[in-house]
Structures are given as structure tokens and as C-alpha cells.
Amino acid sequence: MKWDAVHRTRQVLASEEGAVVKDWGGRLPIALVYANSYYVGMSSLGLQTLYEMFNRRPDVVAERVFWAEGEDPYSIESQEPLASFAVLAVTISFELDILHLISMLRRAGLPVLAAERDQDAPLILAGGPVPTANPELLAPLIDAAFIGEADEHLDHVSDVLVETAAAPRSERRAALAHLPGLYVPGQTPGPVARLQVRNLDAHPVHSVVLSHNTEFGDMYLIEISRGCSRGCRFCMAGYLYRPLRQRSVPLILEQARMGLQHRPTLGLVGAAVSDYREIDSLLAGLRDLGARIAVSSLRVNPLSEALLEALAASGTQTLTLAPEAGCERMRRLVSKGVTEEQILAAAERANRHGFPQLKLYYMIGLPTETDDDVMAIAELTRAIKERFRRRITVHATPFVPKPHTPFEREAMAEARVLEARMKLLTKSLRPAGIAVRAEGTAWARVQGVLARGDRALGQALNNLPAPTLAGWRTMVRQAGVDERAYLGARSPDETLPWNVVQ
Numbered sequence: 001m002k003w004d005a006v007h008r009t010r011q012v013l014a015s016e017e018g019a020v021v022k023d024w025g026g027r028l029p030i031a032l033v034y035a036n037s038y039y040v041g042m043s044s045l046g047l048q049t050l051y052e053m054f055n056r057r058p059d060v061v062a063e064r065v066f067w068a069e070g071e072d073p074y075s076i077e078s079q080e081p082l083a084s085f086a087v088l089a090v091t092i093s094f095e096l097d098i099l100h101l102i103s104m105l106r107r108a109g110l111p112v113l114a115a116e117r118d119q120d121a122p123l124i125l126a127g128g129p130v131p132t133a134n135p136e137l138l139a140p141l142i143d144a145a146f147i148g149e150a151d152e153h154l155d156h157v158s159d160v161l162v163e164t165a166a167a168p169r170s171e172r173r174a175a176l177a178h179l180p181g182l183y184v185p186g187q188t189p190g191p192v193a194r195l196q197v198r199n200l201d202a203h204p205v206h207s208v209v210l211s212h213n214t215e216f217g218d219m220y221l222i223e224i225s226r227g228c229s230r231g232c233r234f235c236m237a238g239y240l241y242r243p244l245r246q247r248s249v250p251l252i253l254e255q256a257r258m259g260l261q262h263r264p265t266l267g268l269v270g271a272a273v274s275d276y277r278e279i280d281s282l283l284a285g286l287r288d289l290g291a292r293i294a295v296s297s298l299r300v301n302p303l304s305e306a307l308l309e310a311l312a313a314s315g316t317q318t319l320t321l322a323p324e325a326g327c328e329r330m331r332r333l334v335s336k337g338v339t340e341e342q343i344l345a346a347a348e349r350a351n352r353h354g355f356p357q358l359k360l361y362y363m364i365g366l367p368t369e370t371d372d373d374v375m376a377i378a379e380l381t382r383a384i385k386e387r388f389r390r391r392i393t394v395h396a397t398p399f400v401p402k403p404h405t406p407f408e409r410e411a412m413a414e415a416r417v418l419e420a421r422m423k424l425l426t427k428s429l430r431p432a433g434i435a436v437r438a439e440g441t442a443w444a445r446v447q448g449v450l451a452r453g454d455r456a457l458g459q460a461l462n463n464l465p466a467p468t469l470a471g472w473r474t475m476v477r478q479a480g481v482d483e484r485a486y487l488g489a490r491s492p493d494e495t496l497p498w499n500v501v502q
Contacts (some may be wrong), residue, residue: 002071015211020051020055026059027160028060030062030161031088033089033101035092039215043215043216053154054154062236079186081099085122090376093128093130098130099467101469103466112461114140123493125143132240133402134496135498136455137415141187143176145256147193148195153179153181157182188500192318206258223435224246224247224252225245227243230335234405236403249285253289256341260289260291267294274294274295283306294316299341301338308349317357318359318360319357320361324381333366333384342385348388351390358394359393360384362490363396363398364398367407374428381394381432382432382434393434396439402451409491410489412448452486454497455497
């Protein structure tokens with residue numbers, strides 16, 4: 001046993017508020033595996049919801065396990081090793097987390113490939129945006145994938161897991177194959193229909209375990225809506241979690257009262273907080289409760305004056321907007337639905353409310369993009385700076401074509417093109433004193449390969465020696481992976497791996 005890892009998890013547990021520690025006797029032990037760091041994972045309301053729902057049951061004990069570089073995976077609650085659990089319920093929010101998962105399995109002494117695990121090995125059930133979008137990539141690695149939103153169906157899955165706890169893995173897999181929304185490789189016939197929650201009010205989602213060692217550690221998070229009606233053509237989440245659904249103001253205020261007992265700031269969570277239909281009414285209620293509020297990002301349009309006032313009064317330091325592209329042609333191409341006039345007006349309003357910093361998100365390498373389109377980003381940003389006189393930071397990310405979006409068959413731009421355009425943008429904005437934070441091209445292309453991967457790639461991942469770029473390149477070389485085949489354009493008549501999801 002690695003006592004340093006055990007000691008670390010004990011320290012983490014001691015610093016938390018709301019953790020559940022149960023005796024394992026007579027209960028099914030489930031490891032809630034988040035294949036990223038504790039800092040990132042504890043910001044996931046999906047993970048927190050699973051934790052609450054599983055531990056609500058008297059016949060289950062659910063404990064959290066996070067990836068930590070160079071460390072063996074132990075649970076936070078009882079410091080048990082990963083292989084001791086009967087079920088590994090893995091949340092995969094980002095494609096690159098698949099590499100972390102492989103590392104966790106290796107360090108736990110579990111075979112990476114499902115076919116090589118013993119019948120008494122833990123059952124691995126994957127969920128989250130990545131398995132929902134493309135479970136075929138994971139087919140060689142997991143026993144089943146949950147497609148969609150688990151809120152209304154988790155108890156049914158738990159019943160089966162408990163009832164088959166003493167059975168071999170093959171029988172447990174067969175039992176899961178009969179459940180709606182479960183994709184069991186080799187056993188599920190036909191496309192799996194994505195599951196979604198119909199009535200959000202029946203399933204409140206909010207912070208459960210509070211920790212200061214996370215991105216939103218000073219906040220109590222409350223999900224106010226789910227899904228999006230905008231249809232930006234690059235956004236996988238916008239298509240996976242349709243339609244837009246919203247919680248009622250009274251329910252959110254009820255959760256707010258509970259949250260304010262723990263934190264003075266409430267983080268409102270949703271794909272488009274500024275799109276919430278009753279935002280002014282909600283803000284009035286939160287103001288009466290004395291709450292400070294925070295949001296992750298805002299739509300340029302609509303942008304409620306009451307929301308800007310509330311954020312300014314709450315001491316928000318950075319306002320985040322995502323124009324995505326610099327010219328009208330490109331914004332129409334991606335169906336962003338905002339004009340330059342609206343973007344500049346939003347900057348003026350942000351300046352008027354006194355926010356210290358404005359963060360702008362753009363994408364580089366979108367279909368049909370030229371160098372002139374990149375220069376248009378610089379021109380728009382300089383125009384924004386004329387209206388927002390404080391600090392501006394530009395975040396530029398390479399475009400990665402994702403499953404289930406209108407761009408799912410588009411090619412990803414070549415590395416040399418992305419790098420040249422990132423440099424062009426940085427050089428163009430440097431004289432204006434605007435910092436550009438460019439996401440790495442190499443990792444973005446790995447993400448692109450994984451996003452549109454198939455079973456063959458999943459099988460090849462068994463050759464991954466470490467979750468690093470060097471490890472990735474070793475795997476590509478040894479397994480003979482043709483990265484260009486995954487990153488290139490797909491013909492209209494080509495069958496796509498993710499067609500297994502309806």
C-alpha cells in the first residue's frame with residue numbers, strides 16, 4: 001500500500017464538508033471514478049449528484065476516486081484501492097480523461113481491456129458526455145455505458161447491480177443490456193436511445209460535498225437549467241442534452257436557502273444562464289436572500305441588465321463572453337447568432353459596470369477559415385478594447401469536430417495551420433497589450449482522434465504506456481494508428497462509430 005497516497009486522501013476527507021462514510025458490511029461498494037484531478041472533479045455536479053443518489057440507498061456504499069499523476073488510485077472515504085470495489089462507475093467529461101482512466105486501471109492492477117479481466121473483476125460502467133457521445137471507442141475497455149442523463153434511471157440500474165452482485169461479470173453485463181439507456185458492447189441490439197430528464201424540478205441538482213480545493217470552492221453550485229436551444233454547430237453538449245429545460249424559480253430559491261447555510265456565493269449552472277426565462281425574477285429572489293452570485297459564462301444576447309448588476313454587486317472579477325469568431329460570415333457559419341454590434345454593446349455594458357477583466361473565447365481552425373478570418377478576430381478584439389478599458393484576455397482554442405454535431409464529418413485543421421494562425425493572432429494583439437492564451441495544438445489533435453474514435457482505436461489504447469504526449473506517440477507507433485484517418489473529413493455515406501447512439 002502506498003501510504004503517501006492514503007495519507008493524502010485522508011487529508012482531503014478531513015477538509016471536506018458533507019462527505020458520506022459508510023460501513024461496507026452488507027452493501028454493494030461502488031467507486032465513483034472521476035478520471036481527472038480532485039480539483040477538476042469536485043466541480044462536477046454530475047459526480048456530486050451520483051454520489052448523493054447512490055449513497056441515499058441503504059444497500060450501496062459509494063466512494064469517490066480521482067486520478068492523481070503518479071499515484072495509485074484510492075478512495076477518498078475509506079482509502080480502499082480501486083480493485084476492491086464491485087463496480088467502477090466512471091465519469092468521463094473530457095476525451096483526454098480516457099488516457100487518465102487507462103493509467104488508473106494499470107496502477108490498480110486491472111487489465112485495460114475488458115476481455116482480459118477475470119469474471120470476479122469489478123464491473124466498469126461509464127457515463128458522462130464522452131461515453132454518451134461515442135461509446136464505441138470505449139467498447140473494448142468497459143462493460144457498459146450509460147447514454148444520456150441518469151437522474152430518472154439510476155435506481156433501476158442500482159437495483160440490477162445489487163441483485164447481480166454475486167454473479168460473474170458476464171451475467172451482470174447481460175442483465176444491464178436489458179435496461180433503457182445502457183449500451184453493453186456485443187450485447188445491445190440496435191441504436192441506444194439517449195435518456196433525458198423530463199421534469200428537472202423532480203430532480204434537484206446542487207453541491208453535495210463542499211471543498212475549498214476546487215475551482216468553485218467558495219461557491220455552492222445550483223443547476224438552474226439543462227440543455228440549450230441555440231444549436232451552435234460546433235457544440236457537442238448543445239446537441240447531446242437537448243432540449244432546453246429549466247427549473248422553477250421557487251425550487252431554485254429553496255436550494256439557495258440551503259446553500260447559503262454553507263457558502264455566501266451561489267454559482268448558477270447552466271449552458272446559458274443568461275437565457276433563463278425568468279432570470280430577473282430569480283435574481284430578485286436571490287437578492288432578497290442576501291446571496292452573492294456567480295456564473296461561468298454569459299451569452300452576448302440576451303444579456304440581462306439585472307444579471308450584470310447582480311454580478312457586479314457580488315464582486316465578480318472576470319466577465320466571460322464567447323464570440324467564437326471575428327467576422328459575421330464565420331459566426332453565421334457556426335450559428336452563433338450574435339452580431340458585432342451586440343458584442344461591442346456587451347463590452348460597453350461590462351465596462352460601465354466596472355468589471356476588472358473581460359475574458360473572450362474564440363475558436364481557431366473552423367471549417368472554411370482563412371488567415372483573414374483570424375485577423376478579423378484581432379480586429380474585433382481591438383474594437384472591444386476601445387469600449388472595455390480594463391484588462392482583456394483572449395482564449396483561443398483549436399476547433400475539434402465532435403460527434404452528433406453538424407460538423408461531425410468535417411476535417412480538423414492541420415497542426416501547422418493551427419500553430420501558424422495561433423501565432424498570427426498572438427502577434428496581431430500583442431501591440432494592443434492583449435494577452436492570448438492559446439490551447440496546445442498537439443493535445444487538441446489527440447482530443448480530435450479520441451472524439452471520433454472507434455473500437456479499433458479503443459483496442460489500441462491498451463498499448464498506451466502513460467497519459468502523456470510521449471506515451472500517446474508510442475501507442476500510435478506501436479499499434480499502427482493512422483491519426484489522419486480519424487482527423488480527416490468523413491464522406492456523407494460513411495457509417496460513423498457513434499451511430500450506435502440514437
